[in-house]
Amino acid sequence: MTDVLRLSAEQSYAAELAALSAADDGPRPVGWKLTPKAVLTYLMGGAAPGGTAITPKYVGQRRLIETAVATLATDRALLLMGVPGTAKSWVSEHLAAAIAGDSTLLIQCTAGTDETQIRYGWNYAELLAHGPSEAALVATPLMRAMREGALCRLEEFTRLGSDVQDTLITVLSEKVLPIPELATALPARRGFNVIATANSRDKGVNELSSALKRRFNVVVLPLPATLEEEVSIVRRRVRELADDLALPVPRGVDEQIKAVLTVFRELRSGVTADNKVTLKTPSGTLSTAEAIGTLVGGLSQAAWFADGQLGARELAAPMVGAIVKDPVQDKAVLAEYLETVLKRRRGYAQYYAELGEAL
Ligand SMILES: Nc1ncnc2c1ncn2[C@@H]1O[C@H](COP(=O)(O)OP(=O)(O)OP(=O)(O)O)[C@@H](O)[C@H]1O
Ligand SMILES: [Mg+2]
Missing domain, CATH: 1.20.920 (Histone Acetyltransferase; Chain A)
Incomplete structure (x- = not known):
């Protein structure tokens, strides 16, 4: 037992991920740590080629997770919807761990989240001393995911104000993050994508604009049937x-x-x-x-x-x-x-x- 209260999925299940990756030499989307089939095995459970047992992370319909994994291999982002407690955050964490090897690029969205927490902020001491520069930028998890070709997780996405949600449109459709202050734009590396989760029960949430909806594939996680x-x-x-x-x-x-x-x-x-x-x-x-x-x-x-x-x-x-x-x-x-x-x-x-x- 470690003295860390909660390890990330890639830490807790490091042995399973390593066993899956050891024999996983098939073709895969650029930037992915595992093939989509191995990602599916990691989520749904089974046996790794060497015989290591893979515990099921999600218990439910295999087809839903297949759709989620397949979506992340396209240029559309993934939106996991459902009532509270249906494993949306849990699935999102494990998908990010298996696909990108890093589930920690996470933004918790609230009604008070503004653009600078989604795109980038500024280190004001540096900004005042030397003016806008690369060094004065404070990268958000989204910006880091774009840089590294990783997955960014946006939790409770529909709690964001609609104007803040829409800052994602450029990122998702053009795959660049414009930085007008520096007259540049950060292109996303291959492997970058977004997994958002949203609760279909909460009051006071903001519907996605239709422009944004088009850029997401929605997978609804149901309550267990039996x-x-x-x-x-x-x-x-x-x-x-x-x-x-x-x-x-x-x-x-x-x-x-x-x-x-x-x-x-x-x-x-x-x-x-x-x-x-x-x-x-x-x-x-x-x-x-x-x-x-x-x-x-x-x-x-x-x-x-x-x-x-x-x-x-x-x-x-x-x-x-x-x-x-x-x-x-x-x-x-x-x-x-x-x-x-x-x-x-x-x-x-x-x-x-x-x-x-x-x-
Ligand atoms: N179908 C399922 N398979 C495996 N675990 C599940 C399933 N449904 C719920 N859980 C468990 O329920 C717990 C809570 O799930 P999680 O926090 O991901 O819910 P959520 O959908 O994100 O809820 P909220 O909308 O409140 O954020 C996790 O420990 C998860 O393992
Ligand atoms: Mg959640």
Whole structure:
């Protein structure tokens, strides 16, 4: 274990990337570290030619990741869309790690992000002392990606103001970054491209202009279709995160994952799993990411306060935290769910009692 809290994808999975690259001599887009097929194997899991096991990073439809990888090999940029917690940032990080070997060229976009954080800024001491020059430029991650032929990640792209978004049009269509102050333009090296992520649920976001839309291919990452699929995602990620945090994983954890996800999926979809009772839905998304957070919270509680025993008692508080985002409305939704569904369901007596108490 290192003392760095979180390693980048290319650091955490260095061995897998090296194993894939060792036997990967096929043709590839200029500037790519791996062939598109090897990138796909890295994302979806499988075996590297030497026999090294590659763990799946994304669990879901292979076709979506194929489209994403293929897009990055063209002159169009990639926009990953979806509700919160559908692995947009996660996929974007792993794509950048596999394709460019560097996932750290990242711009977190907010409503307050301005052009200088997207294109370039100035070192004002240098600018005042010597006037505009190459040395006085402060390169943004986008500018560095263009210089190095790497991938730039733009997180929560639609939070940018529309005028700031549109500064990307020249970069994406002409593949140059004009620097009028120096009367030059920085051409992008081959291998450069952009991966943006955007949340389709957030309020207060700015739609992409149609000029910009044309320069992106959109891939929508869905919520997991079945309980089994979601259980397998959560099980894998919870084990990895617990390992990182040195938290022991008790033997009965799969049962608890299933219980938490059953509750989350029913509340999320507004109907019980057997399609018999319609339910009110809470205001939050209750995504897979939230289920992962709930379980890791429960594991921490179990490890430090309950002798490693994980059950409804340890999970109730993080579950209520995930479900109740609006203190009035969501509380009523959960209380109704407890009374109409969980109270009578076999095997859920403890969840009924503990959730009721935590509410
Ligand atoms: N289909 C999936 N396959 C693998 N991991 C998943 C999947 N869905 C969710 N996850 C996990 O959920 C966690 C959160 O994902 P991530 O932060 O990428 O979500 P996001 O879509 O970027 O959300 P937000 O819109 O809130 O930024 C990650 O740990 C990721 O591993
Ligand atoms: Mg994200």
